[in-house]
Amino acid sequence: MDDLEADLTSGERLLLCGLRLLAAEAGRHTLQSNFEAACGCAGPQAFRAxxxxxxxxxxxxxxRIVVAPPAAAPPTGDEALVLEVFxxxxxxxxAGMDVRLARLIGCDPPASLGGAACVVAESFGLGGLMLRARGNAAQRPAPLRTVAGLA
Structure with a gap:
């Protein structure tokens, strides 16, 4: 098990699972149920965000944003950066969020991207799910594969 993966909070695991399933365009109904169970009445809002x-x-x-398949264990470098954004x-x-978003997408991030991250993060907080800003993204694991829908 990768050090980063072993150190993920339950909120980070849910977020990582959600990112992978949405990128793969799979498991939306199950994912939405998981968000509702974790975040209560804020779950549908977090899922939509x-x-x-x-x-x-x-x-x-x-x-290209590198996202691992839904069942993969260790986060890719890009996934780790997404966790840092949230x-x-x-x-x-x-400011830290915008720096990481700019690194992730290769340009200045639009407000809509940061706004969506804030809605998810706030909803997770309401449900008691903690997300942590981590250190140097250059120390993250190597990418596993690229999902065609995210480029």
């Missing part, structure tokens, strides 16, 4: 985030990544990114959003570190 994550859908918007993934859609906005695909729309605005100037580089961690920054949860602690209201908007």
């Amino acid at each position: 994550l859908q918007v985030f993934v859609q906005q990544l695909g729309l605005h990114s100037r580089r 961690g920054c959003a949860q602690v209201d570190d908007y």
Whole structure:
């Protein structure tokens, strides 16, 4: 088990699972139920905001975003950066969030991307799910594969 994977909070695991399933366009109904169970009445809002985030990544990114298949264990470098984005959003570190988003998409991030991250992070916080901003993204695991829908 990868060190980063072993250290993920339950909120980070749910977010990573959600990112992978949405990128693969699979398991939406189960995922939405998991968000509702984890976040209560804020679950549907968090799920829709994550859908918007993934859609906005695909729309605005100037580089390919590497997302592992849904059943893969260790996060890719890009997935780790996404976790950092949401961690920054949860602690209201908007400058840190924008820096990470810019690194992730290869250009200045649109407000819609950061806004969607903030909605998910706030909803997770309401459900007691913690997301952490982590350190240097250069120390992340190597990419596993590229999902065609996110480029």
